Ligand SMILES: Nc1ncnc2c1ncn2[C@@H]1O[C@H](COP(=O)(O)OP(=O)(O)OP(=O)(O)O)[C@@H](O)[C@H]1O
């Protein structure tokens with residue numbers, strides 16, 4: 058599914074009367090169907106806010122978001138969302154967590170079970186379908202969360218720092234895994250990350266957001282084919298470019314708000 | 318001497334009963350004021366076989382009391398649980414309703430007896446109403462606090478999975494708040510049971526009820542019957558709590574994994 062974001066703005070009311078905090082300022086992006094886009098930006102710049110707007114969990118102050126040409130209003134069943142903290146239901150076992158979106162559509166019990174077990178198998182969770190989230194490692198919990206977001210045939214996968222809480226080895230295995238899932242399902246992926254390597258390693262494109270209020274500061278096409286070699290010179294060129302951008306934004310942030 | 322752990326908690330009770338029996342046997346306390354334990358057991362048997370008033374057997378008194386509690390408790394649960402869920406979800410409603418609840422809550426259920434009799438007459442309805450008042454507030458307040466502490470990210474996760482408002486209540490808020498709801502039910506049932514006996518002191522139409530039986534025993538000056546009634550109230554109250562505790566553990570057991 059393609060995604061068209063036009064002049065998107067979002068402000069939140071502030072505590073003092075009549076004041077508002079501008080978080081997103083005039084963001085426009087065109088995202089092709091089936092592409093993988095990384096979004097990176099300084100801490101607190103509004104990355105999560107952007108993703109929540111696309112998911113329909115919040116409404117824009119102005120501007121619009123179209124999915125395949127259709128204006129979004131509220132949560133769409135074509136989008137899946139993966140949270141940094143996994144957000145699994147602790148009282149449901151793995152199979153029931155994965156099948157939760159099907160239960161919301163009143164699918165029959167056998168249907169839910171069959172689909173969930175299929176995902177359990179494909180996501181390397183075999184033998185854990187009856188376990189509860191608290192019994193799983195972080196990487197496995199995140200697999201369950203990704204399976205849950207895809208089971209209802211999502212065509213857009215929104216991920217908010219999905220691997221931020223994982224150790225570096227699990228993290229790189231999960232990145233590999235995500236690429237496989239993406240190549241199999243051909244869904245459109247928007248992935249937010251703090252991690253430059255991750256952004257460049259995964260994305261066909263890295264969108265760099267500025268300090269709050271966030272605008273699109275840089276939009277880098279990563280043209281190296283998959284599987285990518287993180288030790289290549291080409292890879293370093295991209296990394297340097299993103300790093301420079303973030304350093305500049307960081308410095309700008311310090312200039313705007315001098316330390317007291 | 319080593320006492321097996323499961324008998325340990327009965328050791329103290331046995332010791333107290335033995336001491337009590339000894340003091341009575343030694344003539345330290347008058348059996349007219351405090352009859353010895355064996356007299357109470359005997360009284361219990363007499364109540365079971367002959368009844369008080371004659372023909373009104375002990376188990377019927379007990380069942381009648383339990384029925385009143387069951388009706389009042391069920392009504393409090395049916396009203397308090399949905400109200401607690403709604404209040405927990407909406408800060409506006411919570412702010413509106415809290416003052417009313419906090420004003421009504423400190424009024425002892427017994428203070429409502431005159432009104433209850435005026436509205437419902439003497440009988441099951443007025444007794445159940447008094448019990449209802451005892452159970453209602455703990456159930457509402459604990460449900461509210463259970464819902465308020467539900468992680469908002471779980472609600473977002475359910476929404477992106479396609480849950481509507483009704484599903485958010487039944488599939489997320491209710492299970493997440495369940496341990497707290499159970500605590501409310503336990504406190505409510507405890508207060509309800511205590512309230513019942515006092516409520517029966519004011520008179521019952523059917524001629525049955527543990528409180529009513531104790532009152533009758535007082536009128537014919539039989540402290541052994543009074544104490545037998547009191548003991549039964551204590552034991553039944555204890556088992557009611559054990560029952561709810563089991564229910565709480567059974568449902569909660571599926572969500573908190575055994576530690577490995
Ligand atoms: N519901 C809200 N009400 C008020 N302000 C909000 C709300 N949600 C976010 N904000 C503000 O918007 C700004 C951006 O928040 P957001 O979570 O989108 O940033 P982020 O880029 O995801 O940050 P991080 O890197 O820490 O994940 C923050 O200053 C935050 O305080």
Ligand SMILES: [Mg+2]
Nearest residue numbers: 104105106217
């Ligand atoms: Mg964020």
